[in-house]
Amino acid sequence: VPLDATHHPDRQSWVTSANALESEFPIQNLPFGVFRRLGSAESPRVGVAIGECVFDIAVAARLAPQRFTGEAVGTAVAACAHDALNALMALGREPARKLRAAIADALDASDADAEGELAAALVPMTDVKLLLPAHIGDYTDFYASVYHATNVGSMFRPDNALLPNYKYVPIGYHGRASSMVPTDTPVQRPVGQRKGPNDLEPTVGPSRSLDYECEVGVFIGRGNTLGDTIPLTDAEQHMFGLCLVNDWSARDVQAWEYQPLGPFLAKNFATTLSPWVVTMDALEPFRAPAFSRPDGDPAPLPYLSTPENEARGGVNITLEVRLQSSAMRARGEPPEPVSRTSFTHMYWTLAQLVTHHAMGGCNLRAGDLLASGTVSGPTKGERGCMLELTWRGAEPLTLPGGETRAFLEDGDVVELAAWCEAPGARRIGFGTARGVVLAAASS
């Protein structure tokens, strides 16, 4: 896939905040999202992030219709006149790609008329609340990091850490859609049943081992009909774009409830999404080979294997988790990075997850979210959840100021961040998925 003008690293915008080197949202990114102006009673609106602003697509198309011409762009603009991205996603890759290119042209610094025509379509990010990007019909969570699966397995099943199916089946399960929340939604510590190995009976109370999981989510664009499959060669055409997912987890609840049907209340109290959907088009310069399976691992089964997927099924995203205790916040200290890893460590590519999900005919719908599972790498500093980082609490983290953490405490803020860098490409970012832990409801 050739890179095009939208990826050119030297391109600048007349929205000057986008040109700052540290900006996550330069003109080369233009992720889609949904927002509402603070204090307004208006319906949610569709926009793209540019520097420190949101570019309101419907307003822009009204102010300068001549910049949004052509059938595909017109269809895409019309699909943005909703309170969520589902309609745009449902159109498939091409209309969104062309709309993104038209927006890039409209925001380009070299266009002398653009700022005058379009400045009124910009809203400062400080003036908006960012919402969930889509109405998520179904949310699926995978388990695609072999490092995560091995670490967790060795804690929960010491004799049987990595199960025999792992290298054949992209393991996944259905998650809860209703409790997906946008960034900056506080997360209440759940109450649940817990039973330690030495307890005679379970007890009920607030989770004592609340955790985060740092994941990447892919929003489905064009769906498939019930009964149809999505061959691996087509899977990328069904992927609209990516976001960050914090799959908050109550480990004590999980350990007691998860057999034989998987996690349930341990996960369904909240899942936090980052607000911006970075399109697969924006990610083109950062594609990478699929995971290189070590000698002795089986090859992927034929339906999960193409040369194209092997050559560039991966995405080189750097992911960082940051923690901030309430004491740190009181002292004015920023969230502290506690791990950093790469999405190239994943055993399965996103395209393999999409293809596997539909192999039995399950219909994926526009706006469905498939999350990767915790992104962990081979070294300790690359572990994407506290369960792994602290080895179930045995090796607590130390925060600035000397506080220690086995698991999350009330008042802790968890912030996921991510960015992509590559030689010859402008760095782009994902924004953050952030939430503060609130005390459990009193019972």
Place this chain on the structure above:
Amino acid sequence: VPLDATHHPDRQSWVTSANALESEFPIQNLPFGVFRRLGSAESPRVGVAIGECVFDIAVAARLAPQRFTGEAVGTAVAACAHDALNALMALGREPARKLRAAIADALDASDADAEGELAAALVPMTDVKLLLPAHIGDYTDFYASVYHATNVGSMFRPDNALLPNYKYVPIGYHGRASSMVPTDTPVQRPVGQRKGPNDLEPTVGPSRSLDYECEVGVFIGRGNTLGDTIPLTDAEQHMFGLCLVNDWSARDVQAWEYQPLGPFLAKNFATTLSPWVVTMDALEPFRAPAFSRPDGDPAPLPYLSTPENEARGGVNITLEVRLQSSAMRARGEPPEPVSRTSFTHMYWTLAQLVTHHAMGGCNLRAGDLLASGTVSGPTKGERGCMLELTWRGAEPLTLPGGETRAFLEDGDVVELAAWCEAPGARRIGFGTARGVVLAAASS
């Protein structure tokens, strides 16, 4: 809870087909559903079943507004002007209860004017297609029959049949909402990964052990806010009504994929619902004590225990599964009953499932569906899936004409039916959840 006029067993309707003793939909039932007139391009409409007809609520309220007065009934009628029951469900129990009572009065044989005023609101069932009753935001499947859990466990984990959490935790998992289909939707045999105990590697192909599961589903009425719980004393107020659920399952796919995160592709290719939602109000005469735990079982934890739930948390529903091969169909033979059981065998009540689901703050929304899990009883003839009935194929079923079945074959029709009977009450039925198995897609 006192029975009221809507339950009186001698009440008759001017819709005379409702008065036939074998009718599932007498005036004492009046289940809600969603339909579209065959051949019409209209939006789906909300109605109730009466005898062999559907009573179109919006049309009735237009023809005879004086019969649908009062604030609660007016609100309920307005909520029926949608393409699904979600808005009516969201109002909670009282408006739907009053609307059902008003409809019963309007359909009562003793009202000399009613037929003249309202006959035009009736549509013969043969002239409609019945659709899903609601937009199901989230579907959860439980595992609430201890007989089913024990049978399945002894096949999949001979040394460890019933896991230690079973009698404390109402085990459940999130299912797939997108592939829920209304009755009479054909079900395509899924392709998946299967691996027998003696296979060196998994293979990909059509499931060789396709199964049904006979379950009861409860539609959530009024929801709860994220972070709030639903105490057991309130749980029934969040339950709108019940339907039948066939949780089609590919057992070979399930056995290979389900560890450690639960069933995924084994279940998400199709789930069939019966079309009519029998309200909790219509079920009042059939309430029964909760399961009587044998000596030695732990008492339910306090959050899952009230005297009221113990006394009448159960529902006495008889469930029947019928099979019809294509050869039987060609010979004009009806589906053959292969098992019959009672919903009173369930270890957990529906109210306990609702309360457990929300105990960590998970938000349930109007129209969400919670299914019970396979309803199996203590004897062989009461087993609610083929895995149990044939003991994983070891004891095949024999159908009329001599065909045998270890699992489902292409062309087989599975039909779930259910009814309630009690002394002093009119018998009511659920209608059917039916589907024919189609051959796998050629690959």
